[in-house]
Amino acid sequence: MNNEFYIPGQVALITGGNVGIGRVTAIELAKKGFKVVIAGRSLERTQPVLDHIKSLSVDEHPLFLPLDLGSLASVRECAQLFKQLNLPLHLLINNAGVAGLRGLTKDGFEMTFGINHLGHFLLTQLLLEKLQASGPSRIVTVSSRAHKRTAGIEWDALRRSTRSWTGIDEYAVSKLANLLFSAELAKRLQGTSVSTYSLHPGVVDTEIWRALPNWARPLLRLRGFLTPEEGALTTLHCAMHAPQQETGLYYADSKPREPAALGRDSELAAELWRRSEAWVSHN
Numbered sequence: 699m700n701n702e703f704y705i706p707g708q709v710a711l712i713t714g715g716n717v718g719i720g721r722v723t724a725i726e727l728a729k730k731g732f733k734v735v736i737a738g739r740s741l742e743r744t745q746p747v748l749d750h751i752k753s754l755s756v757d758e759h760p761l762f763l764p765l766d767l768g769s770l771a772s773v774r775e776c777a778q779l780f781k782q783l784n785l786p787l788h789l790l791i792n793n794a795g796v797a798g799l800r801g802l803t804k805d806g807f808e809m810t811f812g813i814n815h816l817g818h819f820l821l822t823q824l825l826l827e828k829l830q831a832s833g834p835s836r837i838v839t840v841s842s843r844a845h846k847r848t849a850g851i852e853w854d855a856l857r858r859s860t861r862s863w864t865g866i867d868e869y870a871v872s873k874l875a876n877l878l879f880s881a882e883l884a885k886r887l888q889g890t891s892v893s894t895y896s897l898h899p900g901v902v903d904t905e906i907w908r909a910l911p912n913w914a915r916p917l918l919r920l921r922g923f924l925t926p927e928e929g930a931l932t933t934l935h936c937a938m939h940a941p942q943q944e945t946g947l948y949y950a951d952s953k954p955r956e957p958a959a960l961g962r963d964s965e966l967a968a969e970l971w972r973r974s975e976a977w978v979s980h981n
């Protein structure tokens with residue numbers, strides 16, 4: 699394929715690579731010659747993926763770093779540990795995500811927003827210097843078509859516990875935040891060799907739906923599930939093939955797609971950035 703970005707031996711850090719879309723993404727990147735670092739909550743649950751990558755004889759030392767995106771202290775520690783590896787960083791994949799969880803993160807943010815957006819926002823900030831020093835490099839953030847299901851970001855709601863019955867309203871806000879973050883990041887990275895993409899992977903049969911009420915799952919099945927292998931394709935496209943000049947765009951089915959109007963709102967993106975910066979610096 700044209701526009702190939704990667705060179706075997708480059709380093710990729712992926713969040714949530716133990717199951718689902720992230721697991722397939724990590725394995726496929728390793729097959730392409732990336733040195734893979736998986737950041738996640740459990741080494742035990744990630745070990746089968748690390749063993750699988752080793753068994754492919756492509757990356758004999760895939761690495762694991764502890765990361766709980768629901769704790770800003772854990773995010774800081776993860777970034778610090780990555781820096782201590784003294785590796786370059788060519789690809790950051792903000793993949794991990796939750797849906798349907800309730801409550802607050804350790805730092806007092808609505809659970810889904812805190813994990814899906816704020817944790818990744820801080821992780822990216824802390825690794826940006828490394829990404830710039832390793833350029834050309836890219837940041838891929840897994841958003842969702844669910845970003846279209848919200849009428850806006852209610853700022854106060856981000857500091858309270860989850861209110862909606864299914865948690866889907868909060869999920870939609872978090873996925874809008876993923877998309878706006880990626881678009882604003884692209885603006886801020888103009889003139890550098892770091893590009894950034896957000897994407898919808900499709901509706902994929904993974905564990906993300908485990909926290910939803912039982913009645914909601916059959917409805918999703920009716921809409922047709924993709925396999926995790928199919929669900930990883932757009933992430934992999936953005937990671938390895940999307941042209942650098944398409945930085946900031948939102949992808950689905952491995953093609954740039956127009957997001958919902960709110961996803962194109964540059965003032966909202968700038969406001970989210972300012973608030974996120976303040977939140978992570980005070981917590």
Ligand SMILES: NC(=O)c1ccc[n+]([C@@H]2O[C@H](COP(=O)([O-])OP(=O)(O)OC[C@H]3O[C@@H](n4cnc5c(N)ncnc54)[C@H](OP(=O)(O)O)[C@@H]3O)[C@@H](O)[C@H]2O)c1
Pocket residue numbers: 713714715716717718719720737738739740743765766767768792793794795796813840841842843898899900901902903904905906907
């Ligand atoms: N599946 C879909 O239909 C769909 C559709 C649109 C977008 N997406 C997006 O695709 C991405 C991947 O989701 P998936 O479908 O592959 O779901 P999944 O199978 O549930 O995987 C989610 C990953 O996120 C990790 N994670 C959850 N909470 C975390 C935390 N606090 N800190 C660090 N890691 C955490 C999980 O690790 P643990 O094993 O430790 O929980 C797991 O590795 C998400 O961003 C999701 O929003 C999925």
